[in-house]
Amino acid sequence: MAISTEERTFKQLVIDLPVGRKLFVGFAGLTTVLALVIGCLFLTVSRLGAANDRIVDGAAAEAQSADQLRVAAAELRSAQQAYVLDWPSTRTDFDQSAVQFEGALHALRRDGTDSAGEALIDKISTGYQTFRTTDQLIGEALQSGNPALARNLTLGAESLAFGLMAEDASKLADRAEVGRLDAVARFNKTSSEARRLGIALGIVALFVMTLASWVITKLIRNPLLRVQQAAERAAEGDLQAEADVTGDDETGRLAKAFNTMLSKLRLREETLRAEHRRQEVAGKVHRALEMADDEPIALEVVGLALAEALPSYSSELLLADNSKSNLEQAVVAGHNPDGPGCPVASPFSCVAVRSGSAVTFASSTALDACPHLRNRGVEPCSAVCVPVTFMGRAMGVIHAVGAENQVQTTAEIDALTTLSAQAGARIGMLRTMTRTQEQASTDSMTGLMNRRVFQTRIRSLRRTDTPFVLVMADIDHFKRVNDTYGHETGDRALKTFCEVSKASLRSTDLMARWGGEEFAFAFCDLEPSQTRDVIDRIRLELAGRLSTSDLPAFTVSFGIVAADACASLEDAVRLADDALYEAKAQGRNCSIIASVPATIPGVVATPLVRVAEKLRSTNPGVLASLVGDDDPVAH
Amino acid sequence: MTIQRVRFIASPPARKRFIVALMLMGLVASSSACRLVDGDKGISDTTADQEVAKVAGWTRIATTEKYLVVANVLPGEVMFTTAEADAQNPTEGELIIRGIGNPVGDHVRHVEAHIYDRTTGLPRSDVTTSILLLNRTTGEREIVAATLMQDINTGALDIHYGNNIAVRSNSDLRLIVTVDGEEVTLDGHLD
Numbered sequence: 155m156a157i158s159t160e161e162r163t164f165k166q167l168v169i170d171l172p173v174g175r176k177l178f179v180g181f182a183g184l185t186t187v188l189a190l191v192i193g194c195l196f197l198t199v200s201r202l203g204a205a206n207d208r209i210v211d212g213a214a215a216e217a218q219s220a221d222q223l224r225v226a227a228a229e230l231r232s233a234q235q236a237y238v239l240d241w242p243s244t245r246t247d248f249d250q251s252a253v254q255f256e257g258a259l260h261a262l263r264r265d266g267t268d269s270a271g272e273a274l275i276d277k278i279s280t281g282y283q284t285f286r287t288t289d290q291l292i293g294e295a296l297q298s299g300n301p302a303l304a305r306n307l308t309l310g311a312e313s314l315a316f317g318l319m320a321e322d323a324s325k326l327a328d329r330a331e332v333g334r335l336d337a338v339a340r341f342n343k344t345s346s347e348a349r350r351l352g353i354a355l356g357i358v359a360l361f362v363m364t365l366a367s368w369v370i371t372k373l374i375r376n377p378l379l380r381v382q383q384a385a386e387r388a389a390e391g392d393l394q395a396e397a398d399v400t401g402d403d404e405t406g407r408l409a410k411a412f413n414t415m416l417s418k419l420r421l422r423e424e425t426l427r428a429e430h431r432r433q434e435v436a437g438k439v440h441r442a443l444e445m446a447d448d449e450p451i452a453l454e455v456v457g458l459a460l461a462e463a464l465p466s467y468s469s470e471l472l473l474a475d476n477s478k479s480n481l482e483q484a485v486v487a488g489h490n491p492d493g494p495g496c497p498v499a500s501p502f503s504c505v506a507v508r509s510g511s512a513v514t515f516a517s518s519t520a521l522d523a524c525p526h527l528r529n530r531g532v533e534p535c536s537a538v539c540v541p542v543t544f545m546g547r548a549m550g551v552i553h554a555v556g557a558e559n560q561v562q563t564t565a566e567i568d569a570l571t572t573l574s575a576q577a578g579a580r581i582g583m584l585r586t587m588t589r590t591q592e593q594a595s596t597d598s599m600t601g602l603m604n605r606r607v608f609q610t611r612i613r614s615l616r617r618t619d620t621p622f623v624l625v626m627a628d629i630d631h632f633k634r635v636n637d638t639y640g641h642e643t644g645d646r647a648l649k650t651f652c653e654v655s656k657a658s659l660r661s662t663d664l665m666a667r668w669g670g671e672e673f674a675f676a677f678c679d680l681e682p683s684q685t686r687d688v689i690d691r692i693r694l695e696l697a698g699r700l701s702t703s704d705l706p707a708f709t710v711s712f713g714i715v716a717a718d719a720c721a722s723l724e725d726a727v728r729l730a731d732d733a734l735y736e737a738k739a740q741g742r743n744c745s746i747i748a749s750v751p752a753t754i755p756g757v758v759a760t761p762l763v764r765v766a767e768k769l770r771s772t773n774p775g776v777l778a779s780l781v782g783d784d785d786p787v788a789h
Numbered sequence: 790m791t792i793q794r795v796r797f798i799a800s801p802p803a804r805k806r807f808i809v810a811l812m813l814m815g816l817v818a819s820s821s822a823c824r825l826v827d828g829d830k831g832i833s834d835t836t837a838d839q840e841v842a843k844v845a846g847w848t849r850i851a852t853t854e855k856y857l858v859v860a861n862v863l864p865g866e867v868m869f870t871t872a873e874a875d876a877q878n879p880t881e882g883e884l885i886i887r888g889i890g891n892p893v894g895d896h897v898r899h900v901e902a903h904i905y906d907r908t909t910g911l912p913r914s915d916v917t918t919s920i921l922l923l924n925r926t927t928g929e930r931e932i933v934a935a936t937l938m939q940d941i942n943t944g945a946l947d948i949h950y951g952n953n954i955a956v957r958s959n960s961d962l963r964l965i966v967t968v969d970g971e972e973v974t975l976d977g978h979l980d
Contacts, residue, residue: 270840273980280847284859287850291857295910306910310946311850311859314903317849317943318861325844330899361811 169401180370191359206341213337215332226255258260281319288312441581460487463569469554494555501548506539534558540574544582597667600652608666623685624717625675625731630742632671707741719750845980853971857905865893888936891953901951920948926960
């Protein structure tokens with residue numbers, strides 16, 4: 155989320171600074187701090203030194219002046235006493251001493267001192283004025299010739315004034331000396347404290363620089379470290395390892411790009427995983443369907459796959475029958491044993507089949523819901539319908555219902571679409587195969603197995619040592635029926651014989667169209683005589699059926715042989731064929747049981763066999779003629 | 790403030806130590822700087838006043854028809870009776886010859902007047918003396934008890950009248966001394 159400049163905190167602003175600018179600002183700040191500290195130290199020490207120098211110099215000058223004042227006072231007193239005691243003498247020395255004293259006093263005032271010093275100077279000044287006044291009185295006494303008065307004034311009033319003045323001058327000198335010594339001590343103390351302050355400021359500056367360096371390093375290194383750690387975790391496969399960096403600097407933008415990359419990788423991984431799951435399920439379903447060699451098993455697989463793909467749904471597979479116009483419920487999956495029960499009648503009435511793709515409905519009560527869903531009379535629900543096609547032709551639909559407004563995920567719809575495609579392909583293929591096999595193994599007109607399949611089946615019976623009786627049948631004068639009533643009537647005659655025969659057979663018995671109007675039967679676990687009873691029943695049934703139909707009456711001849719007694723299957727066929735010819739020869743509409751000859755080499759064949767051989771010799775291709783339309787005996 | 794305290798309490802021990810060390814270093818640095826800045830002051834104003842009081846004063850001389858008067862306003866001096874002087878043997882102060890002496894204290898000054906005979910130049914202790922102190926700055930008037938005394942060290946040459954009396958600093962003073970009916974006025978500034 156973009157943060158406006160006004161809303162950003164100072165910390166965020168600092169974090170958002172580019173790394174280069176952070177470094178520049180940081181080190182510029184450090185340099186500035188260092189320069190300021192050094193400058194402050196230099197300035198402070200310089201000013202302190204100058205101030206201390208002035209203080210010390212002032213104190214020394216004051217002490218010197220005060221000492222000069224004290225000396226001048228002493229000289230003044232000495233000069234005054236000299237001219238008083240040695241009167242009449244000159245006052246030159248006294249006047250010079252007075253000038254010196256006044257000069258010293260003036261120097262003290264000029265140089266300045268503290269308030270106590272000023273008070274002392276004031277006091278000295280008044281004392282000096284009194285001293286000069288008494289000196290004037292002394293001078294007058296001397297002039298008037300009264301040396302005793304002058305002497306007494308010198309020892310009295312003037313001595314008093316001088317004493318106070320001298321005492322104060324001495325005090326001032328002592329104070330000045332003390333002040334000088336104090337200034338020196340304070341200078342030393344201040345210098346020491348300045349050094350300590352310098353050291354402290356240096357330490358603080360060093361600390362501040364270290365702190366600033368640490369902060370700058372932290373600002374730059376920590377986000378980079380977080381990005382590095384996130385990248386390492388991502389490299390190890392953890393795509394959730396996003397870099398926790400919020401700044402807007404280079405590192406922050408790197409982290410955002412990294413997180414975006416991770417997000418896309420996660421999305422891609424999720425897509426790949428979903429695709430992988432879909433392919434895995436699809437592969438599993440494909441393998442299961444591959445193993446299903448008939449439609450019921452395939453439908454069972456579809457049911458299981460539906461339950462796995464949509465566990466929270468009630469689903470069903472509606473498949474069209476052979477007419478491709480009626481949809482019937484083929485598979486049910488889910489919690490409802492009856493399935494959703496879509497009432498759609500034909501594929502062409504289904505919205506999903508018409509659209510050719512998956513269709514979803516959020517609510518059965520919605521305006522745009524499928525009519526078959528809305529009018530079903532159940533609680534409101536959601537639905538998804540996926541058409542099932544094979545080679546572009548609709549053959550059904552997968553229909554699933556869930557709770558109302560239950561949103562089907564893309565993965566679920568993809569799974570259903572894949573399942574529908576696989577189911578359509580497999581079921582369509584199985585149906586095609588079944589149809590092809592039926593076409594290859596049955597006679598298209600009568601629905602009976604053809605000769606090749608029959609031979610395969612009876613070979614199988616011989617391999618398993620299953621006793622059976624082989625019967626060959628041929629419709630009598632069938633060519634005549636065809637020629638007289640037409641092929642359509644002939645075909646109906648064939649179908650009628652088939653229907654009558656099949657009605658009399660057990661489930662273990664076999665019947666095939668051998669060719670033309672000739673048929674073959676295999677009766678398991680029966681004796682030839684018992685077989686002939688069955689044959690006779692068929693003949694009777696046929697006669698009864700024909701008596702009530704519009705077909706012309708026709709009969710059938712049968713040749714019977716115990717196949718398990720024959721040396722080979724070819725022998726059995728040949729003997730049954732011979733018996734059939736025998737039946738034809740005996741007037742047709744009967745059944746003849748062939749005698750099975752011994753299979754010892756050199757043994758002469760039975761008369762029946764000879765007849766058959768004879769017939770074959772007079773009419774080559776007997777067996778071939780049996781496949782044809784004509785009755786060989788009728789010729 | 791509360792938030793800062795809570796943050797400080799919630800911070801790790803290392804960070805607490807770091808913050809405390811930072812604060813101590815700042816305290817030491819600022820303390821040193823303050824001491825350097827305040828170093829010139831050294832003595833407070835009150836101390837300076839006391840120093841001034843110890844030394845402030847003035848000396849004035851005036852004459853009457855018969856007398857020479859030297860008046861001094863000095864820092865307060867301890868005044869001893871003879872008995873006290875004998876008992877304590879002080880090295881400085883005033884020895885009371887006649888009268889009573891006031892004690893020293895804050896703002897107490899020693900106001901004295903030396904009376905000399907104009908004809909002989911000798912100090913007089915047998916005259917009738919009164920001393921009136923007029924503070925021209927405040928307008929206050931005080932009579933200074935004219936106790937006869939002399940400096941313990943100097944002796945009789947220093948005999949004079951006066952006493953200890955409280956006088957405010959930085960005042961313009963006027964002493965009116967009457968000696969046997971002759972009056973002199975002496976002005977001076979007391980620092």
